[in-house]
Amino acid sequence: MKEAFNVMNFIRCPYEALPKDKPDTYILIPRPLKGILFVSFDNLGYISGQVRVTGRGRGGYPFHYLEMIDYVFGKEENTIEVCSGSVNEGCFTVDINPKTNPCIVDDGQTLVNIPNSTFSRWRCDPPYNADTAKKMYGTDLPKPIKLLEAGARVCKPHSLLFLLLGPTNYQWHPKGTRRIAYIDMTVVPNNEVRCLNVFYKYADGT
Numbered sequence: 001m002k003e004a005f006n007v008m009n010f011i012r013c014p015y016e017a018l019p020k021d022k023p024d025t026y027i028l029i030p031r032p033l034k035g036i037l038f039v040s041f042d043n044l045g046y047i048s049g050q051v052r053v054t055g056r057g058r059g060g061y062p063f064h065y066l067e068m069i070d071y072v073f074g075k076e077e078n079t080i081e082v083c084s085g086s087v088n089e090g091c092f093t094v095d096i097n098p099k100t101n102p103c104i105v106d107d108g109q110t111l112v113n114i115p116n117s118t119f120s121r122w123r124c125d126p127p128y129n130a131d132t133a134k135k136m137y138g139t140d141l142p143k144p145i146k147l148l149e150a151g152a153r154v155c156k157p158h159s160l161l162f163l164l165l166g167p168t169n170y171q172w173h174p175k176g177t178r179r180i181a182y183i184d185m186t187v188v189p190n191n192e193v194r195c196l197n198v199f200y201k202y203a204d205g206t
Contacts, residue, residue: 012071034051051185069162
C-alpha cells in the first residue's frame with residue numbers, strides 16, 4: 001500500500017496537536033512573524049494559515065519573511081532566488097535587470113542559462129501588477145505559470161518552491177509538482193494582502 005502524502009514531513013519547527021482532549025489539528029507558530037499555520041488531520045497534505053508582516057519598500061520581501069521560511073521549513077543552502085531584486089546573499093540570484101547585480105542575468109520565465117535539476121529550493125517574488133513591473137523593472141508582468149515551470153525544471157525532485165504573489169490564490173502547478181500550502185499575508189501598515197503559494201516537486205515533469 002502506497003504511503004499517504006504527509007506535509008508534516010517538511011515541517012522543521014515545533015508544533016502541537018490540538019485540542020488536547022481530542023486532537024484533530026496540528027498548530028504551529030511561524031516565528032519570527034505573528035500568525036498561525038495549521039494542518040488538519042483529515043487533510044495532511046496541505047498547510048493553511050495567516051501571518052502579519054511589515055512591508056519593505058522598493059519591491060523587497062516583507063521584513064522577516066525569509067526568516068519565517070527557514071524557521072518553518074528549515075534552511076536550504078542550495079537555493080535559487082528568481083526576480084531577486086535586493087536579495088543579494090545566501091543564495092544564487094537571478095534577475096532580468098543587471099543593475100541589481102544578480103549572479104546571472106536571465107529571464108525567470110525561462111532560465112535558459114541554468115541546467116535542469118540544479119537546485120534544491122526555488123523562491124520567487126515577481127512584481128504584483130503590470131504597472132509596477134513597468135515602472136520599477138522596465139519589463140512586462142511575468143506569468144506565474146511560466147515562472148513555476150522554469151522553477152520546477154531547474155529544481156531537483158523533493159525540492160520546495162515558494163511563490164509570493166499579490167492577492168492571488170494560485171492553484172495551478174506544473175506536472176510533477178503539487179501545491180502544499182497557501183498562506184495569507186497581511187501587510188502593515190497599508191493593509192495590503194500578499195499570498196504565499198508553496199509547491200513540492202516530487203518528480204520531473206512528463
